[in-house]
Amino acid sequence: MRIVVLGLGYLGATHAACMAELGHEVLGIEVVPEKRAQLAAGDVPFYEPGLPELLKRHIDSGRLVVSGSYSEAAEFADVFFIAVGTPQKKGEYSADLQYVDAAIDELVPLLTRDAIILGKSTVPVGTAQRLSERADELAKDIDVEIAWNPEFLREGYAVNDTLHPDRLVLGLFGGGQAEAICREIYQLILDGGTPMIVTDPPTAELVKTSANAFLATKISFINAIAEVCDAAGADVKAIADAIGFDARIGRKFLNAGLGFGGGCLPKDIRAFMARAGELGAAEALSFLREVDNVNMRRRTRMVELTREVCGGSLLGKRIAILGSAFKPESDDVRDSPALNVAGQIQLQGASVTVYDPKAMDNSRKLFPTLDYAVTAVEACEKADAVLVLTEWSEFMALNPVELGAQVRERNVIDGRMCLDSTQWAAAGWQYRV
Structure with a gap:
């Protein structure tokens, strides 16, 4: 298909590269010139394992073409995926839908044939209905069907x-x-046994936000238990292992530590709360506010713990931060807990050196006042404490x-509980989590 x-x-x-991999002819529309030029040359402007090879293969084969023209898009195909960003509004919890709205406003008036527009972006419930009504206003004697495929x-x-995927979801009117x-x-995906859940658009929109809210809640739950363990002298990892054997709970996302960040979970749970309030159901999601609070407290606790292991003051101390991406196998530093901690520690008078295998450039752009090393060992030179945060x-x-x-000083704080504590203690390190 086109x-x-x-x-x-x-x-x-x-999505564009993977649709080409499935055998379709794909036209990708990117309005930012620099990003468009990179992608058209087969270069991915961010780190994602396996994607550069896939993108370049299909750019070179001609199955995937990159353009900035909505007119070209309207002529090229009758099926369109919206995959633009939905960031958090500045100063608010709600999602900023200006890019989603712009996609509809620019594309639909140019269409000359019936078309199907499938939403991939994470949006508040009710967005598909609003966009469908807007598309009807803009369409010129054609039928534009909007559905949501999160x-x-x-x-x-x-x-x-x-x-x-473990499932496909499609919301239809x-x-x-x-x-x-x-x-x-x-x-090809369906033939492989992947289930497809067909429902209405509001349900499809809520499937995505509900999934993110549940994952965030699970992470904050084990971190709340970690706070109790700190007070009681208990082992949160052993608790997670034990309750994780319960099939109703499961072990995944039960790793206590610095908490979640990135461009999805934080802004999505906040947008979910904001939308629930608009719908008159604010109380139903009031627990997510505490989920968010628990998550942010983990960052403050990490700073306090660092100050503690450094003798009560960070003034003049040298701190090594290993990891700045919000998670491994990514160069994404949006709402990164690691960089947030690094910045707080620096403000308390410490000299902070950061190293990350993939996120150095993005980290420098966001926190240019921090020091950066080219290796983990270099970052740790003469450090009073080493923090492993990714x-x-x-x-x-x-x-x-x-x-x-x-x-x-041999002080290591394992912010992700990923190190072998016995091995580090045997080497003379004070190991803390």
Whole structure:
């Protein structure tokens, strides 16, 4: 099929490349000239394992073409995916839908044939209905069907999650062709046994936000238990292991530590709360406010713990921060807990040196006043404390004996509980979590 993907950020670029991999002819629309030029040359402007090879292969084959022209998009195909960003509004909890609205406003007046527009972006419930009404106003004697097909990508695993998802969700208004078209688009995936849940647009929109809210709640739950464990002298990891054997609970996302960040969970749970309030159901999601609070407290606790291991003051101390991306296998530093902690520690008078395998450039742009090292060992030179804040495999493979020769004081704080505590303690380190 011929398909257009509107917006080639993290979601859009991944989706476009994967649709080409499924055999479709894809036109990707990106309005930012610099990003468009990079993608057209087969370069991915962010780190995502497996995506650069996939993108370049299909750019080179001609199956994926990048453009900035909505007129070209309107001529190219009759099926369009909206994959633009929906960031948090400045000073508010609600989602900023200006890019979603702009996609409809720019595309629909240019259409000359019946079309199907499928939303991939994470949006507040009710957005598809509003966009459908707007499309009806803008359409010129044609039928424009809007449906919602939310994404469920994990950064670091986005290609696999697109080509081998655990489920597909499609929200329809009914009476159109969107379901048949989607089944054709995803035929190879469906043939592989992936279930497809067909429902109405509000439900499809809520599936995505509900999934993110649940994951955020699970992470904050175990971090709240960690606070109790700190007070009681208990082992939160052992608790997580024990309750994780319960099939109703599961072990995934039960790792206590610094908490969640990135461009999705924080802003999505806040937008979910804001939308519930607009719908008159604010009390139903009031617990998410505490989920958010628990998450933010973990950052403050990490700063306090660092000050504690440094003798009560950070003034003049040298602190090594290992990891600045919000999670491993990503260069995303949006709402990064690690960089937030690094910034707070620096404000308390410490000299802070950061190292991350992939997120150095993005970190420098966001926090230019921090110091940056080219290796983990360099970051730790003469450090009074080493903080492991992103669970990269590179950090888990560090030799604590060799690293101990580089630091001034053997204090390590494992913000992700990813190190072998016995090994580090045996090498003379004070190990804290």
